[in-house]
Amino acid sequence: MKSLKRNFELFKIGVELSLRRLLYFRISTLFNVLGNALFLIVNILFWKIIYTNIEVFNGWTLEQMYLFTAFSEFFHIFTMIFFPVAGKLWKFIYTGKLDTYLTKPLEPYVLINILYIRLENIFNAIPSIIWIIIIINFYKIKLDVISFFIALLFNFVAVFIYSLIQMSTSTVSFWFGKISAIDELSDSLAMLVNYPHTIFPFFIRVFMITLLPFGYASTVPAFVTLKMNYIGTFWALLLGAVFSIMMWIAIFKILWKLGMKRYESYGG
Numbered sequence: 001m002k003s004l005k006r007n008f009e010l011f012k013i014g015v016e017l018s019l020r021r022l023l024y025f026r027i028s029t030l031f032n033v034l035g036n037a038l039f040l041i042v043n044i045l046f047w048k049i050i051y052t053n054i055e056v057f058n059g060w061t062l063e064q065m066y067l068f069t070a071f072s073e074f075f076h077i078f079t080m081i082f083f084p085v086a087g088k089l090w091k092f093i094y095t096g097k098l099d100t101y102l103t104k105p106l107e108p109y110v111l112i113n114i115l116y117i118r119l120e121n122i123f124n125a126i127p128s129i130i131w132i133i134i135i136i137n138f139y140k141i142k143l144d145v146i147s148f149f150i151a152l153l154f155n156f157v158a159v160f161i162y163s164l165i166q167m168s169t170s171t172v173s174f175w176f177g178k179i180s181a182i183d184e185l186s187d188s189l190a191m192l193v194n195y196p197h198t199i200f201p202f203f204i205r206v207f208m209i210t211l212l213p214f215g216y217a218s219t220v221p222a223f224v225t226l227k228m229n230y231i232g233t234f235w236a237l238l239l240g241a242v243f244s245i246m247m248w249i250a251i252f253k254i255l256w257k258l259g260m261k262r263y264e265s266y267g268g
Contacts, residue, residue: 029120036073037127043069043194044131058198063139064226068196070135071155071218071225073128075193078159080121083113087166087186090173099265109167109256143225151221157241158217162190164248165212171252174259193217205231213244 047069051062060068089109092098101108135141169186173179192214197205208215209231220237223230230237 029123032121033123033126036077036124040069040073040127040131043072058196060196060198063135063141064222065196066131066135066139067141067225068218068222070128070131071151071221072193073131074125074152074155074221075158075217076190077121077125077128078156079162079190080124081118082159083163083166084118084121085112085116086163087170087183089167089170090179090183093170093173093259093263094178096265098263113163141226147225147227151224154216154224154237154241155218155221157245158193158214161213161216161244161248164245164252165189168248168252168255171255171259174262189214196222202231209237209240210244211247213241216241216244 044066047062047065050057051065055061057065089112092101092108092112098108101111104111132143136143166186169182170179172182189212192208192212197208197215197219200208205215209220215230216237220230224234224237
């Protein structure tokens with residue numbers, strides 16, 4: 001209970017810092033929202049052009065693809081809100097800034113992620129929310145609240161696992177120091193959520209909901225919201241999500257413990 005209370009207090013501090021940043025960087029937040037709106041519009045136009053001469057793309061209608069696009073945006077937004085520095089953990093290791101967090105009564109990676117929460121980025125979701133409303137009213141896509149929130153839960157699962165993958169790759173810095181190239185590769189994995197995974201062969205789709213589970217970011221949420229079957233039943237997808245979370249937590253913790261044995265502080 002004490003640990004839970006302590007984590008909650010730290011979360012409150014992270015929220016307070018986010019609100020202060022929001023008040024201080026109001027104009028920057030506005031431009032971020034506009035930038036996300038522009039990016040969403042570009043994606044919409046991209047699929048509109050693709051569907052100019054076809055009615056269905058790999059089983060997806062244009063309206064369904066628009067819904068898929070909204071979920072892919074939610075993935076990027078949730079990542080920016082809750083885990084903006086997960087992929088940069090290696091910089092704390094490489095520069096020795098990790099020392100500051102080692103003196104606290106909490107795992108450094110937990111503390112870093114809590115203190116760097118960016119709740120001000122929630123406003124970046126405004127264009128996607130407006131787009132969902134447009135889809136419902138003008139494209140006649142029927143959404144029920146329960147299915148939509150289950151879909152968002154799967155979306156967040158993908159975000160959480162992606163943060164674990166990024167932190168796992170960051171631990172390579174314990175052995176090799178500066179790992180900019182690996183960092184770029186890790187960041188580029190997020191692009192896998194921008195295209196429907198139905199374009200892949202069956203074995204790759206299974207891979208994308210188990211070992212590298214980016215299918216939960218946009219493809220699975222779209223299918224859940226539309227009440228369509230993807231791979232197996234809903235419970236099979238849920239089991240795959242739980243397996244992926246446990247697997248990546250285990251991988252990260254093993255790498256972290258091995259890396260901490262080598263860590264000798266800044267300049268070590």
